[in-house]
Amino acid sequence: MSADPRPHDGPHDGPVVAANHGVDVIDCRHCGFRHVTPLPDPAAIDKLYTEDFYGTLHETYIASQRANLDWWHLEFGAKYDLFEELLPAGRRSLLDVGSGPGWFVQFGSKRGWSTIGVEPGPPAAAHTRDTLGENVINDFFTPAAVANVKQVDVVHLHNVLEHVPDPAALLRTAHGVLAPGGLVSVTSPNDFNPLQEALVRQRGHARWWISPREHLNYFDREGLEGVLRREGFEPCAHLASFPLELFALMGEDYIADPALGKAIHGKRMALEQEMHAAGEGALLGRIYRALGELGLGRTLTVMARRVGEST
Numbered sequence: 001m002s003a004d005p006r007p008h009d010g011p012h013d014g015p016v017v018a019a020n021h022g023v024d025v026i027d028c029r030h031c032g033f034r035h036v037t038p039l040p041d042p043a044a045i046d047k048l049y050t051e052d053f054y055g056t057l058h059e060t061y062i063a064s065q066r067a068n069l070d071w072w073h074l075e076f077g078a079k080y081d082l083f084e085e086l087l088p089a090g091r092r093s094l095l096d097v098g099s100g101p102g103w104f105v106q107f108g109s110k111r112g113w114s115t116i117g118v119e120p121g122p123p124a125a126a127h128t129r130d131t132l133g134e135n136v137i138n139d140f141f142t143p144a145a146v147a148n149v150k151q152v153d154v155v156h157l158h159n160v161l162e163h164v165p166d167p168a169a170l171l172r173t174a175h176g177v178l179a180p181g182g183l184v185s186v187t188s189p190n191d192f193n194p195l196q197e198a199l200v201r202q203r204g205h206a207r208w209w210i211s212p213r214e215h216l217n218y219f220d221r222e223g224l225e226g227v228l229r230r231e232g233f234e235p236c237a238h239l240a241s242f243p244l245e246l247f248a249l250m251g252e253d254y255i256a257d258p259a260l261g262k263a264i265h266g267k268r269m270a271l272e273q274e275m276h277a278a279g280e281g282a283l284l285g286r287i288y289r290a291l292g293e294l295g296l297g298r299t300l301t302v303m304a305r306r307v308g309e310s311t
Ligand SMILES: [Zn+2]
Pocket: 008, 011, 012, 013, 028, 029, 030, 031, 032, 035
């Protein structure tokens, strides 16, 4: 998360593509992706992530992630598999931005990576340091906060860019801390994706993914790749999470009936656990990479290489 008080420079301008919850989302010509307007006060955002996010707002988040850690490890493993395919042997250092309770950092450490988290929320950072015994900087991800960090091979941003007022500034900070040829891995909700828009057209739903208190930016594959390219990265791999919208298109419409949400998430987890138990985890990984290339998936991960220098 960035505490940079400077919102992206230039006038934000573009057609309004959604107007839920009394807030407009524009497809911004200046930024090249969709975001809310007006952007909120950066001080209010800092308070949200230092005081509220792991306090009143998400007080059960650490506990619920711990309860599903075996399943989370499947997701973590799919990413580390790709990092290891894309990087030469011996390049195994990672910085996790918005590292939360620290399990992604710990997973990498156990796999032989040198890892460090950057996390503004004090309870989550304390969990990382004191409970897991992992490296963490308790701060926002700014050039000053990481000034003493040795250059790393991967910067991992999981569900971070949609929250910050200036995603491009955060990517510039990532660029600065990456070794030549290193990778940035950005995971974000895949919003305004074709399956969501099909449901809007077919079922008349309002665009249910608009959540302006927490989500300032709305990336699909094109928008995410655009901002990565502008900030000096070349996309090189994609990874989807299960396209949950398929359930709604098959009749289990969790948008109309939110009580179905837990059930369909359970089915998705069951599929992934079953495939791994059957020894088909690699096939599942290839399926999710292909879906990501199609721009599908409830979340989308784009991995992009820092350009300008060779590895
Ligand atoms: Zn803009």
